[in-house]
Amino acid sequence: MTILMRFALDSLRVMLRGGPRYYALLAVLVLGVLVGLAAYVQQLQHGLIVTGMGDQVTWGVYIANFTFLVGVAAAAVMVVIPAYVFGDAEMKRVVLIAEAMAVAACALALLFVIVDLGRPDRMLNIVPLLSHVNFPRSLLAWDVVVIPGYLVINLVIPAAVLFANYRGRTLSHRRMMPVILLAILWAIALHVVTAFLYVADVAKPFWHSPLLGPRFLASAFASGPALLLGVLHVLDAVTSLRLSDGVRRLLANITAIALQINLVMLAAEIFTELYRPTEHSLSARYLFLGLGEADGLVIWIRAAIAMEVTAVAILMVPRLQRATAPLLCACALTVFGVWIEKGMGLVVPGFIPTPLGEVVEYVPTMVETLVSLGLWCLGTLIFVLLARPIIAINEGVLGENP
Amino acid sequence: MGSRVTRRRALRVLGASLGGSAFAYAVAPVAAFVQATNKEEFLQQHYRELTEAGLADVLRRLEAETARDYGADVSIRDPRPLPDVQFGYALNLSVCIGCRKCAEACHHENNHDRRTNNSYIRVLEMTQGTMDMEQGRADYDHAVPAPGKYYMPVQCQQCENPPCVDVCPVQATWKEDDGVVVVDYNWCIGCRYCEAACPYHARRFNWHKPEIPADEINPDQAYLSNRVRPQGVVEKCHFCLHRTREGRLPACLEACPTGARVFGNLLDPESEIRWVLANKRVFVLKEELGTNPRFFYFFDT
Numbered sequence: 139m140t141i142l143m144r145f146a147l148d149s150l151r152v153m154l155r156g157g158p159r160y161y162a163l164l165a166v167l168v169l170g171v172l173v174g175l176a177a178y179v180q181q182l183q184h185g186l187i188v189t190g191m192g193d194q195v196t197w198g199v200y201i202a203n204f205t206f207l208v209g210v211a212a213a214a215v216m217v218v219i220p221a222y223v224f225g226d227a228e229m230k231r232v233v234l235i236a237e238a239m240a241v242a243a244c245a246l247a248l249l250f251v252i253v254d255l256g257r258p259d260r261m262l263n264i265v266p267l268l269s270h271v272n273f274p275r276s277l278l279a280w281d282v283v284v285i286p287g288y289l290v291i292n293l294v295i296p297a298a299v300l301f302a303n304y305r306g307r308t309l310s311h312r313r314m315m316p317v318i319l320l321a322i323l324w325a326i327a328l329h330v331v332t333a334f335l336y337v338a339d340v341a342k343p344f345w346h347s348p349l350l351g352p353r354f355l356a357s358a359f360a361s362g363p364a365l366l367l368g369v370l371h372v373l374d375a376v377t378s379l380r381l382s383d384g385v386r387r388l389l390a391n392i393t394a395i396a397l398q399i400n401l402v403m404l405a406a407e408i409f410t411e412l413y414r415p416t417e418h419s420l421s422a423r424y425l426f427l428g429l430g431e432a433d434g435l436v437i438w439i440r441a442a443i444a445m446e447v448t449a450v451a452i453l454m455v456p457r458l459q460r461a462t463a464p465l466l467c468a469c470a471l472t473v474f475g476v477w478i479e480k481g482m483g484l485v486v487p488g489f490i491p492t493p494l495g496e497v498v499e500y501v502p503t504m505v506e507t508l509v510s511l512g513l514w515c516l517g518t519l520i521f522v523l524l525a526r527p528i529i530a531i532n533e534g535v536l537g538e539n540p
Numbered sequence: 541m542g543s544r545v546t547r548r549r550a551l552r553v554l555g556a557s558l559g560g561s562a563f564a565y566a567v568a569p570v571a572a573f574v575q576a577t578n579k580e581e582f583l584q585q586h587y588r589e590l591t592e593a594g595l596a597d598v599l600r601r602l603e604a605e606t607a608r609d610y611g612a613d614v615s616i617r618d619p620r621p622l623p624d625v626q627f628g629y630a631l632n633l634s635v636c637i638g639c640r641k642c643a644e645a646c647h648h649e650n651n652h653d654r655r656t657n658n659s660y661i662r663v664l665e666m667t668q669g670t671m672d673m674e675q676g677r678a679d680y681d682h683a684v685p686a687p688g689k690y691y692m693p694v695q696c697q698q699c700e701n702p703p704c705v706d707v708c709p710v711q712a713t714w715k716e717d718d719g720v721v722v723v724d725y726n727w728c729i730g731c732r733y734c735e736a737a738c739p740y741h742a743r744r745f746n747w748h749k750p751e752i753p754a755d756e757i758n759p760d761q762a763y764l765s766n767r768v769r770p771q772g773v774v775e776k777c778h779f780c781l782h783r784t785r786e787g788r789l790p791a792c793l794e795a796c797p798t799g800a801r802v803f804g805n806l807l808d809p810e811s812e813i814r815w816v817l818a819n820k821r822v823f824v825l826k827e828e829l830g831t832n833p834r835f836f837y838f839f840d841t
Contacts, residue, residue, distance in 0.1 A: 165555065172559075185771045186730075187748035196732040196745065256730020256745065256772025259582065263710040263729050270586050270711040270727070278709035278733050340703060340829050341739035417674055493826075494662060494694055494741045495674035 141538060145304050148536055149527035167519040174512010177505045178253060186256055188505045194498035195489040199506050202481030204250040205332060207243045209354060209480065211288060212329040213362015214240035215322050216392050222318045228384040231532065235373070236366055237296045238524035244289035246517035253509055277335040284328045291321045303531050305538045329354050342488040344421035353403045359396035361476035363389045364469040371466060373525065378533045390465060393472055394453035397446055425487040434499045439483045445475035587724040599763060606768055612757040616767050619785040621718035627779050627834065628806040630816045631693060634840035636800040638663055638684040638691030645795030649780065650766040651758055653750035660777035661695045661792060662741065696721065696742035696777035697825060697833035704734035704743060719834050720779050722764040728773040735774055739826050743776045
């Protein structure tokens with residue numbers, strides 16, 4: 139028990155101590171969180187009227203971010219599988235970072251749902267076992283089970299691995315395997331459940347498509363590894379963690395392949411919706427072509443497709459993939475492209491037109507933007523705090539007998 | 541040693557105090573919000589778990605809240621579904637002239653927010669020759685009936701198989717024994733999944749606290765129907781259950797100048813609605829979705 143206590147205290151110490159640059163980073167993030175909090179307080183006081191949403195478009199940038207982040211969280215398996223199942227030594231060195239990212243993304247996804255609620259004070263109504271949860275009928279109830287579950291799994295595994303490393307030991311492969319397999323299946327389930335939340339909605343032809351689940355997975359397995367690769371480059375530059383060529387190549391290749399699968403499915407979707415457009419294609423027409431004057435998302439979705447195509451082009455040329463600047467550029471394009479395509483580009487067009495044919499567009503307000511930015515700062519903060527002890531222990535700076 | 545004020549320490553103190561005051565500023569209204577949320581409301585059970593005495597307490601509390609917040613003296617009851625009654629509604633598209641009197645009556649009867657002019661009924665102006673609702677317009681603003689147009693009022697279809705009930709994560713909405721789909725406004729968490737799931741755009745959300753002058757509040761209220769809704773919850777048409785469960789007709793029907801609306805008990809073979817269903821060419825909206833509406837449309841000729 140005392141070793142565990144010391145492990146916790148030592149971890150806490152590295153989280154809270156650092157150089158001036160580290161403190162500056164923490165200060166900026168905390169400031170961002172406070173600004174977001176102040177904006178959220180406005181929303182609590184006056185109601186969701188301060189957002190750009192309404193009875194026509196009832197979900198906006200909060201749920202868009204939620205959807206994107208669930209994908210980022212699920213994508214940690216793309217590192218977990220090579221590291222634990224195939225025992226890839228280089229991936230093992232970064233797997234804890236990937237899991238820290240999954241934890242931050244899960245926490246953030248939950249928070250984005252909470253800030254979208256009209257009555258956050260009744261949040262306990264949705265907690266399983268405690269209340270009248272509509273399980274298994276409501277897919278949102280499933281999400282409330284799978285997201286915190288995934289969060290816990292991704293806290294427990296790294297904590298156990300880290301604690302063993304702290305004591306200078308390694309966990310036995312065989313004892314970890316069942317939990318690892320659970321984590322892998324859970325990640326897939328997490329993302330499929332979130333896709334089904336939309337697919338289940340027969341009132342929205344744009345979402346009611348069997349392609350949505352597979353497309354969620356493909357885009358997640360592109361954006362997640364791309365984000366991780368970008369983060370690892372930063373950590374390589376500013377901490378003692380080193381990003382090896384093997385990890386770099388594997389993550390870049392995963393991104394490249396997943397992104398192409400995603401683009402193929404996107405093309406299939408565009409063809410199906412637009413070759414002979416039916417009444418049910420109106421949302422897709424709004425998104426890709428615009429409905430008369432209403433064309434707010436057209437420029438965004440076209441930019442997203444251009445970003446994804448450019449990213450694939452960079453990643454598929456070995457010489458470009460090996461160079462740092464183009465690779466980072468491809469990562470950024472992938473992350474932003476998928477964020478647009480699977481966030482606003484998925485959620486908002488579903489509501490346009492409404493089931494009764496009304497066309498009302500949606501633009502987020504300043505309050506929504508600040509709350510979202512504040513939450514992203516909070517997510518980054520969570521990740522940074524988790525990454526500190528991981529790096530310190532893995533690099534042997536911190537341990538029972540350092 | 542403590543008297544030496546280095547630049548670094550000064551910066552730290554300055555930073556901490558600035559950060560501290562910013563934080564205090566940001567969270568101050570939260571304390572006010574917590575105080576405003578009362579304990580009884582927070583601890584209230586789900587409607588279907590309330591005992592008779594518990595329900596009575598809740599109704600009195602809600603009456604007191606309406607008096608406090610709106611200055612209106614109201615009475616809130618809880619009429620239950622009647623045995624052997626299944627409500628149904630039919631609307632004659634041949635005689636509807638699109639005057640929106642039904643929507644207006646709903647607005648007043650059900651204590652809707654005045655600022656947004658909310659109503660549970662949307663009247664679509666349709667062009668002759670199409671049944672495609674995507675071509676209808678709800679925002680028409682001219683004398684009615686306009687030539688070449690017909691009108692289709694749409695409200696909750698009280699589906700036999702309601703998608704909105706399926707998706708609610710907390711069972712805050714359900715179908716009552718007489719077929720009316722209701723919402724417990726004190727249990728809803730405001731996620732709006734039901735609003736997204738409704739193929740008839742029948743649900744509304746309280747984006748802000750409803751604004752109604754005291755003298756315009758309809759004091760004849762029920763827990764599951766027209767009592768003033770809290771901010772941040774979903775609401776919908778409830779077939780005026782505070783009237784219909786006590787033998788009266790829905791407000792929208794009484795307001796209709798053309799007699800386009802027919803309401804009644806589907807289980808009563810002598811009812812007018814049964815006659816309409818048996819003798820008119822009746823259809824329901826979006827039949828292909830399998831929601832089985834209890835709201836029917838028909839043409840006279």
